[in-house]
Amino acid sequence: MALKRNRRFHAEVATSSLSDIMFFLLLFFLIISTLANPNVIKMTLPKTQQNDKTNKQHITLSVSEEKQYYVDKQNVAFNELEAALLTKMGDAKDQTVIVxxxxxxxxxxxxxxxxxxxxxxxxxxxxxxxK
Structure with missing residues (x-):
């Protein structure tokens, strides 16, 4: 009596934990990317008791102690500042300029x-x- 076995060994890779890890990595990088602001020039700002954060689209206007003006890290002369801001604004007038x-x-x-x-x-x- 000859018995044939139809069971063959099939290699499997458990991927259920990989999807969980990818999900956590995606969340981590999304949260970190919203906290980092690359358009910032280091300076000492005025102090206040209450400090609100803005989550809207914004344009950063920075002034150095030597009165150098920067619109999103691009150096702009004061007499060209208005034109540079309007160009950055474009059609979206609901943007906020952070000074x-x-x-x-x-x-x-x-x-x-x-x-x-x-x-x-x-x-x-x-x-x-x-403060």
Whole structure:
């Protein structure tokens, strides 16, 4: 009596844990990418008690202590600042311009920047550090 076995060995790879790992990696990188802001120039900001965060689309306008103006890390002269902001805005007028100005600059420098926003009906927010 000859018995034939139809069972053959099939190699299998358990992939259920791989999908879990990929999901956690995806979440990790999504969270980290929202926290990192590459369009930032290091400077000491004014201090405030309350510090709100914006999650909207924004344009960063930075002013150095030497009164160098940067629109999203691109150096711009003050007389070309208005045109550069309007070009960056494009058709999306709901974007916010975040003004990053050092605490030791004069108030008149800040007012000059804010007048550009009032003239062109732009939303300006002043960046601060928490105390």
């Amino acid at each position: 990053r100005i050092p605490y030791n600059l004069q108030v008149q420098d800040l007012v000059d920047l804010l007048q550009i926003g009032v003239k062109n009906n732009l939303k300006f927010v002043i960046a601060t550090d928490k």
